Amino acid sequence: MKMEMDKENIVQAVVIMDTFNSNFSPLTDNKPMGFLEVAGVPLIDYVLESLALGGVGEAILFCCQNGQKIKEHVQKHQDNKSLWSLTMDIQILMSDTCQTMGDVMRELDAAALLKGYFVLAGINSITNMNFASLLEQHKQTCKKDKGTAMTLVYKKLSWEHPLISSDRSTFLAANENTKKVLVHKRYRPKSKEKIISLPLDLVLNNSEVKLHHNLVDTNIALCSPTVPPLFSDNFDFQTRDDFIHGILINEEILASSLYYTLLKSNQYAAAITNWKTYQTVCRDILHKWVYPLSIESGLYSRDKYTLTGNLNFVENSAMLSRSCVLTENTLIGAKTQVQDNTTVTKSIIGKKCTIGNNVIINGSHIMNNVIIKDNCRISNSFIDDNCVISEGSNLHAGTIIAENVKVESGSDLKGRIECSIDNDKKLQKSESSGTEWEESSGSSDEEFIGFDKVWSDSESCYSSISSADSSLPDSPVPDDTKMFLQEVIDSLARGYDEKLKCDYLILEINSSRYAYNIQLNEVNFFVVRALLSMPVLSEAKNVLTTVKDILKYFRPVLANYIKSKSSIMDCLRAVEDTCLNCEWLDGKSGQILHLLYEADVVDEDSLVDWYAELKENANPFVKQPSLVKFFEWLQEASEESDDSE
Amino acid sequence: MAPLESLDIELSEKHIETVGKFVADIRNNKLSGSEQIAEATLTLVEKIISESNATARELCGVLRAAARRISSSLPLELVAINMIRRVLRAIRDENRASVDQFQSGEGVGESLQGLVLATPARHSIVPSTDQDLREPIRDHIAELRTELETMRSSITSQAREHVRADEVLLTFGASALVERFLRPTQNRNCKVVVAEGTDVGESHAMARRLSNSGVSVTVINSSCVFAVMSRVNKVVVEVQAAMGGGAVLGDAGLHSVTLAAKYYKIPVVALAPLYRMLPHHLYDPQNFGSLSSPLQTMEYADCGSDSLQVLAPKFDFVPPDHITLFITNQGGSCPSYIYRLLSEIYDPKDYQI
Structure with a gap:
């Protein structure tokens, strides 16, 4: 009986393990989004730890693809007695048919797993907020307004902040006293729209209206039990934005309303939606803005990294040559070797990598088991696991290299996506000249998913x-x-x-x-x-x-x-x-x-x-x-x- | 290798879970404040002891393993490890006493000669007496508990000896212990200057509480400490850790305050409860140079620029010659005496966990 009582008070959280877009393609093609490493730690570890720190007692992970891999990962952590596994129960749901967030919510409604109020988060949100107290706040709002469906969580930043300027920014008009959302609009990045039209009712019906333009959507919402049924009733709700707009338009019909809350200034939250926000969040983690989440999240022990001046973090088992230079904001992972006269600036290098002599790495993200040979120049690029970059290569301007690619020596790649197709095909390639590479990647030129690109609509699954x-x-x-x-x-x-x-x-x-x-x-x-x-x-x-x-x-x-x-x-x-x-x-x-x-x-x-x-x-x-x-x-x-x- | 270390026990599943819960509680801020953590550590130790075998070697092994695990997951949580060290000391003492009793009636340690002769025996492998040490250890833990409870009052009761009438006292940042220490000064016509610490709001709140209780308080910015220092008679601060050589780890910013005090030859009184005694002599930047969140000094909202770095160190290292006097719950002691205090409360074998 007591157990049941306790269960009622447990904070439930739903984490949707996919983002339903191809912003991180081709990296997320074969592995789940949760395994994308941000500052050396997979996203899933950050999310689980932040949920546990935020007082969540039961987390439901909803996987739409690669569920098995996630299950194994969670199991591994539970066996190792990761801290979150002691205070939080994990349930993993899998469904291959879900194509959008709306489908997920409908599935959850059918499964009837949610007992009451819950936290809805995406796999791409990184935060140190206190979920439990925010959910409590949401319950208080519900007491005042029975129709409360969702409280949206935003972080207020300055207008020029990269998290706002490189993503679809949000415009919000809300009743200042009750925090009820009245108008919600999304802009595309760097929109030149100058005029915002607000309905007259807005001003007539509310004594005080607050307009926000500098909010970062954290992709986190606090939901009432009515949310999953609302998704089931309205089959055209595909995304959270659809839901928000649907509710705002049909407020009377659906008898639901939305509220918003701003995070306190000492809390951090951001969502990784594209390569630019990815870089920003990486930097914030290195700079400890997300404390207590850090580069050591997901590990039990916290004394693995040495901080050497100017925010260079070096794992204790990494081997640095005497003559290599770490300029600033770098992270060198476990068992990585950096050899003579190599310079690393503002970059993150994963585990078990080998970096040769006279390499210059600048503003890049290098994942695990990568071999970079001598005299390479790498700037503003992303290199995924198990790649080999041969001598004298030059990668720059937003080059993305997918898993298991071997880059020929002396190649010059600029703003391109390189990925291997099949094993046997790759063999052919390594024999033939570099032109075939060009042909095979020619189609992706147009797509150009570099770090500097303006991103496709984050909800649209079609490139x-x-x-x-x-x-x-x-x-x-x-x-x-x-x-x-x-x-x-x-x-x-x-x-x-x-x-x-x-x-x-x-x-x-x-x-x-x-x-x-x-x-x-x-x-x-x-x-x-x-x-x-x-x-x-x-x-x-x-x-x-x-x-x-x-x-x-x-x-x-x-x-x-x-x-x-x-x-x-x-x-x-x-x-x-x-x-x-x-x-x-x-x-x-x-x-x-x-x-x-x-x-x-x-x-x-x-x-x-x-x-x-x-x-x-x-x-x-x-x-x-x-x-x-x-x-x-x-x-x-x-x-x-x-x-x- | 020291004799009792030879038994390097790995924690059992059950203990890993208990220690993990303890660590999670600290990380989730369910336990906050060093007093609370010290208390919880004692509870944890009691639980571990009651679930382990009773011999001294095993108890020591388990507790050391637990301490290692805690320190690897919370490298900055010094209090918990210190409390475990004290329990370890009690176990070793208890064991020694029972071995002495067991071995001979001829009174080891009664004469100087006896002590000298007995030393090798003490350092050789202690014959495990198979005696159930748990009861006496529980008594020791209860003693430590009472010590914790009376810690504040025994430190603050010494205020009378150190604060004279009409003095100007300067403190840095907010600390409940310093607040209690300074409160009795209301009758002595003292003036208290509070320099804002990293948490400005807390410092202001403390100043307000002090002034409500009748103390005359002035709040200054931490940047004007040097200018004010010439008029100050004494600096009173709480420290995060008192180290072997008499050096101190304090809140970030403390060093500049004590540096100013040294320049003007103003005495610095450091309040250090016993659980803050850290048996390290060296300043180890790998462990203590770590950064905490810059959110406590600056809002994230404005920090969009890539070239901006905000560093918020957790601790400040203050060298021994900046501190005039430590006040512990056992009375005052000068920096050069701290090593002695350490060997009294910890066993040297446990300095390194």
Whole structure:
């Protein structure tokens, strides 16, 4: 009986072990996200330790792939009596069918494992917050407002902080007194959007409204028992953002509300969403901002590293040559050898690596068992396990090397992803010249997932390359997608005629999307296509002004779909497609693009990229005079603005 | 190798779990404050002892293994290891007494000659007397408990001897012990200057409490300590650890305060309960140079720049010649005498765990 009483008070946490995106591809292709090492420690160890430190008594790890590996890892720690295993029970759930976070929540609802309030965290959140006290705070909120579904946890930072500027930043409007969230918006990185429109009700209904623009989403939320059923009832909730928007739009219908809380200034929290945030978090861990989480997390003993001046951490079993130089912010893992005249700056080197003579390593992350031979130059790169970098190689500008790759000597890699395909194929490669490497990696040039890249929409599971394949403009439109397109056109036309709210239209489009099983990138494509092929246009006398009106009216719809670079490319492809197929837009492509550009739907970089792509494919579309004129204008405008600066 | 060390026992599963829970409690901040940790260590030791074999060698082996495990997972937690060292001392003493009793009636150690002759016997492998030492050890632990309970009052009761009327006293940072020590000065017309430590809020709270209890208090920034020092009569601080040679590990920033005091030849009184006595002579930067979270000095929000480093050392090392007097719960002692105190409370074999 007493045990049952205790069980009720135990803090439960759900950790979703996948991020459902390919931001860390190809590293996370074969191994779970939880095994990605941040400052020498796998993410999963940080997460488990932070949960235990935060007072969580039972953790449910939900794995959508590679569950077995995670199970073994946890088992190993439990056998070694890691500290968290003494105070926390771990349950591992596996499901291969889940594709999104929404699926996970529905599965959890079906499994009925959650007994009450719980903490919802992602595998990529690194924090030293106290979960138990925050959950208690959430329960207090629930007492005041029975409909409370979720309390979102944010960390407030300065606006220029890399965690904000390199991720999709959040805008939040909330009631200052009750901390109830009223408006929630996500921007794409470095968004140039200058205007935020807030509904008038916001100000009329609340005595005090606080607007936040400098919040970091920690990917942690405190949930009421109503959250999993809400996901089950609303099949179109795919991500947490969907959930948030759904709740905010249909607050009355769903009888739920959202609250937010800011972490205290002495607590740290961040989510690793892309390579930039990865680097920032690595640095923060080295600088001890996440204390008590540290480079020794997950280990029982805490006296393995020696701190030598300027924040260089060296494992006691590492062997450093007398003449090697560690400049600053470096971490050298166990049994790693660093040989003569090598310089390491702001880098993390894993376990059992061998670094040769006269190597310069700068701002790079090198995982375990890597061999770097003499005279290499490595800067701003990521090298995964078991790689061999041969003599005199030069890796720079965001090169990512996946597992088990052998880089030929003297190669010069810049901003590329290298990965081995199969073992037998690799053998062939090592025999042939370096050109084959170039060919095999040529396709990834376009994708360029370097450290400096602007990231694809973190929730979209489709990289730009797959979208190009699946929505080739020339391919015949399959029946389902045709019907979907027609349905979207109908919805939009009706919405335009009856002046419906755009939020409802988004819901409508989303539900047709599921009905016809359309992928996200295709939705982006078809929504833009539908906008440009609305029946109003074919009858309109002045097509351009009508297009302008339509764009203005459907701005929120576009904003919902066209967020990331890949979706902008989808959008541009849709423009191309419609301009070729619809006679009323014939020869007006330049103007349409201009309108889209002015409405801030597409940005200059993507336009230039798209144009370059068209030229490369020798697309006849390129030669349209209006298009040529538009790009001349664009170039002039950008040159002018450069001059004025 | 010292005789009792020869029995290098690995901890059993059950003990690993108990020690692990103890470590987890400290890491999760369920136990905080050195007094509380010292208490909990005694409870842990009692539990381990009651679950182990009774002979001295085994008890020593188990406790040393536990101490090793604690120190490897919490290298900065000095108090817990010190408490285990004291229990070890009790076990060894108890064992020695029972062996002496067992071996001879001729009274080893009664004459000087007897002592000299008996030494080799003491250092040879102690015949395990198979005697159940657990009862006497429990008594010792109970004694240590009472010592802990009376620690504060026995230190603060010495305040009268060190604080004269009309003096100006300076303290650095917040400390409950110093607060208790300074509180009786209200009747002596003393002035207390509180220099802000790393935790500014705590320092202010302590100053407020002191002033509420009738002491005249001035709070200064730690950067103006040097300027104020010339007017101060005495510096009173609590230390994190008193080391063998009379050196001190204190809160970060203490060194600059004692340096100023040395320049002006102001006496520095260090309050050091016995559980803070650390049997190391050398300053070992690998263990004690570690950093704690910079969050206590600066907000994370502003620290986005890659070129910014915020270092927040956990301890400050103060050399022996900066300290005038240590006040322990056994009375005052000068820095050069600390080594003696150490050999009284610990067995030299346990200096290295």
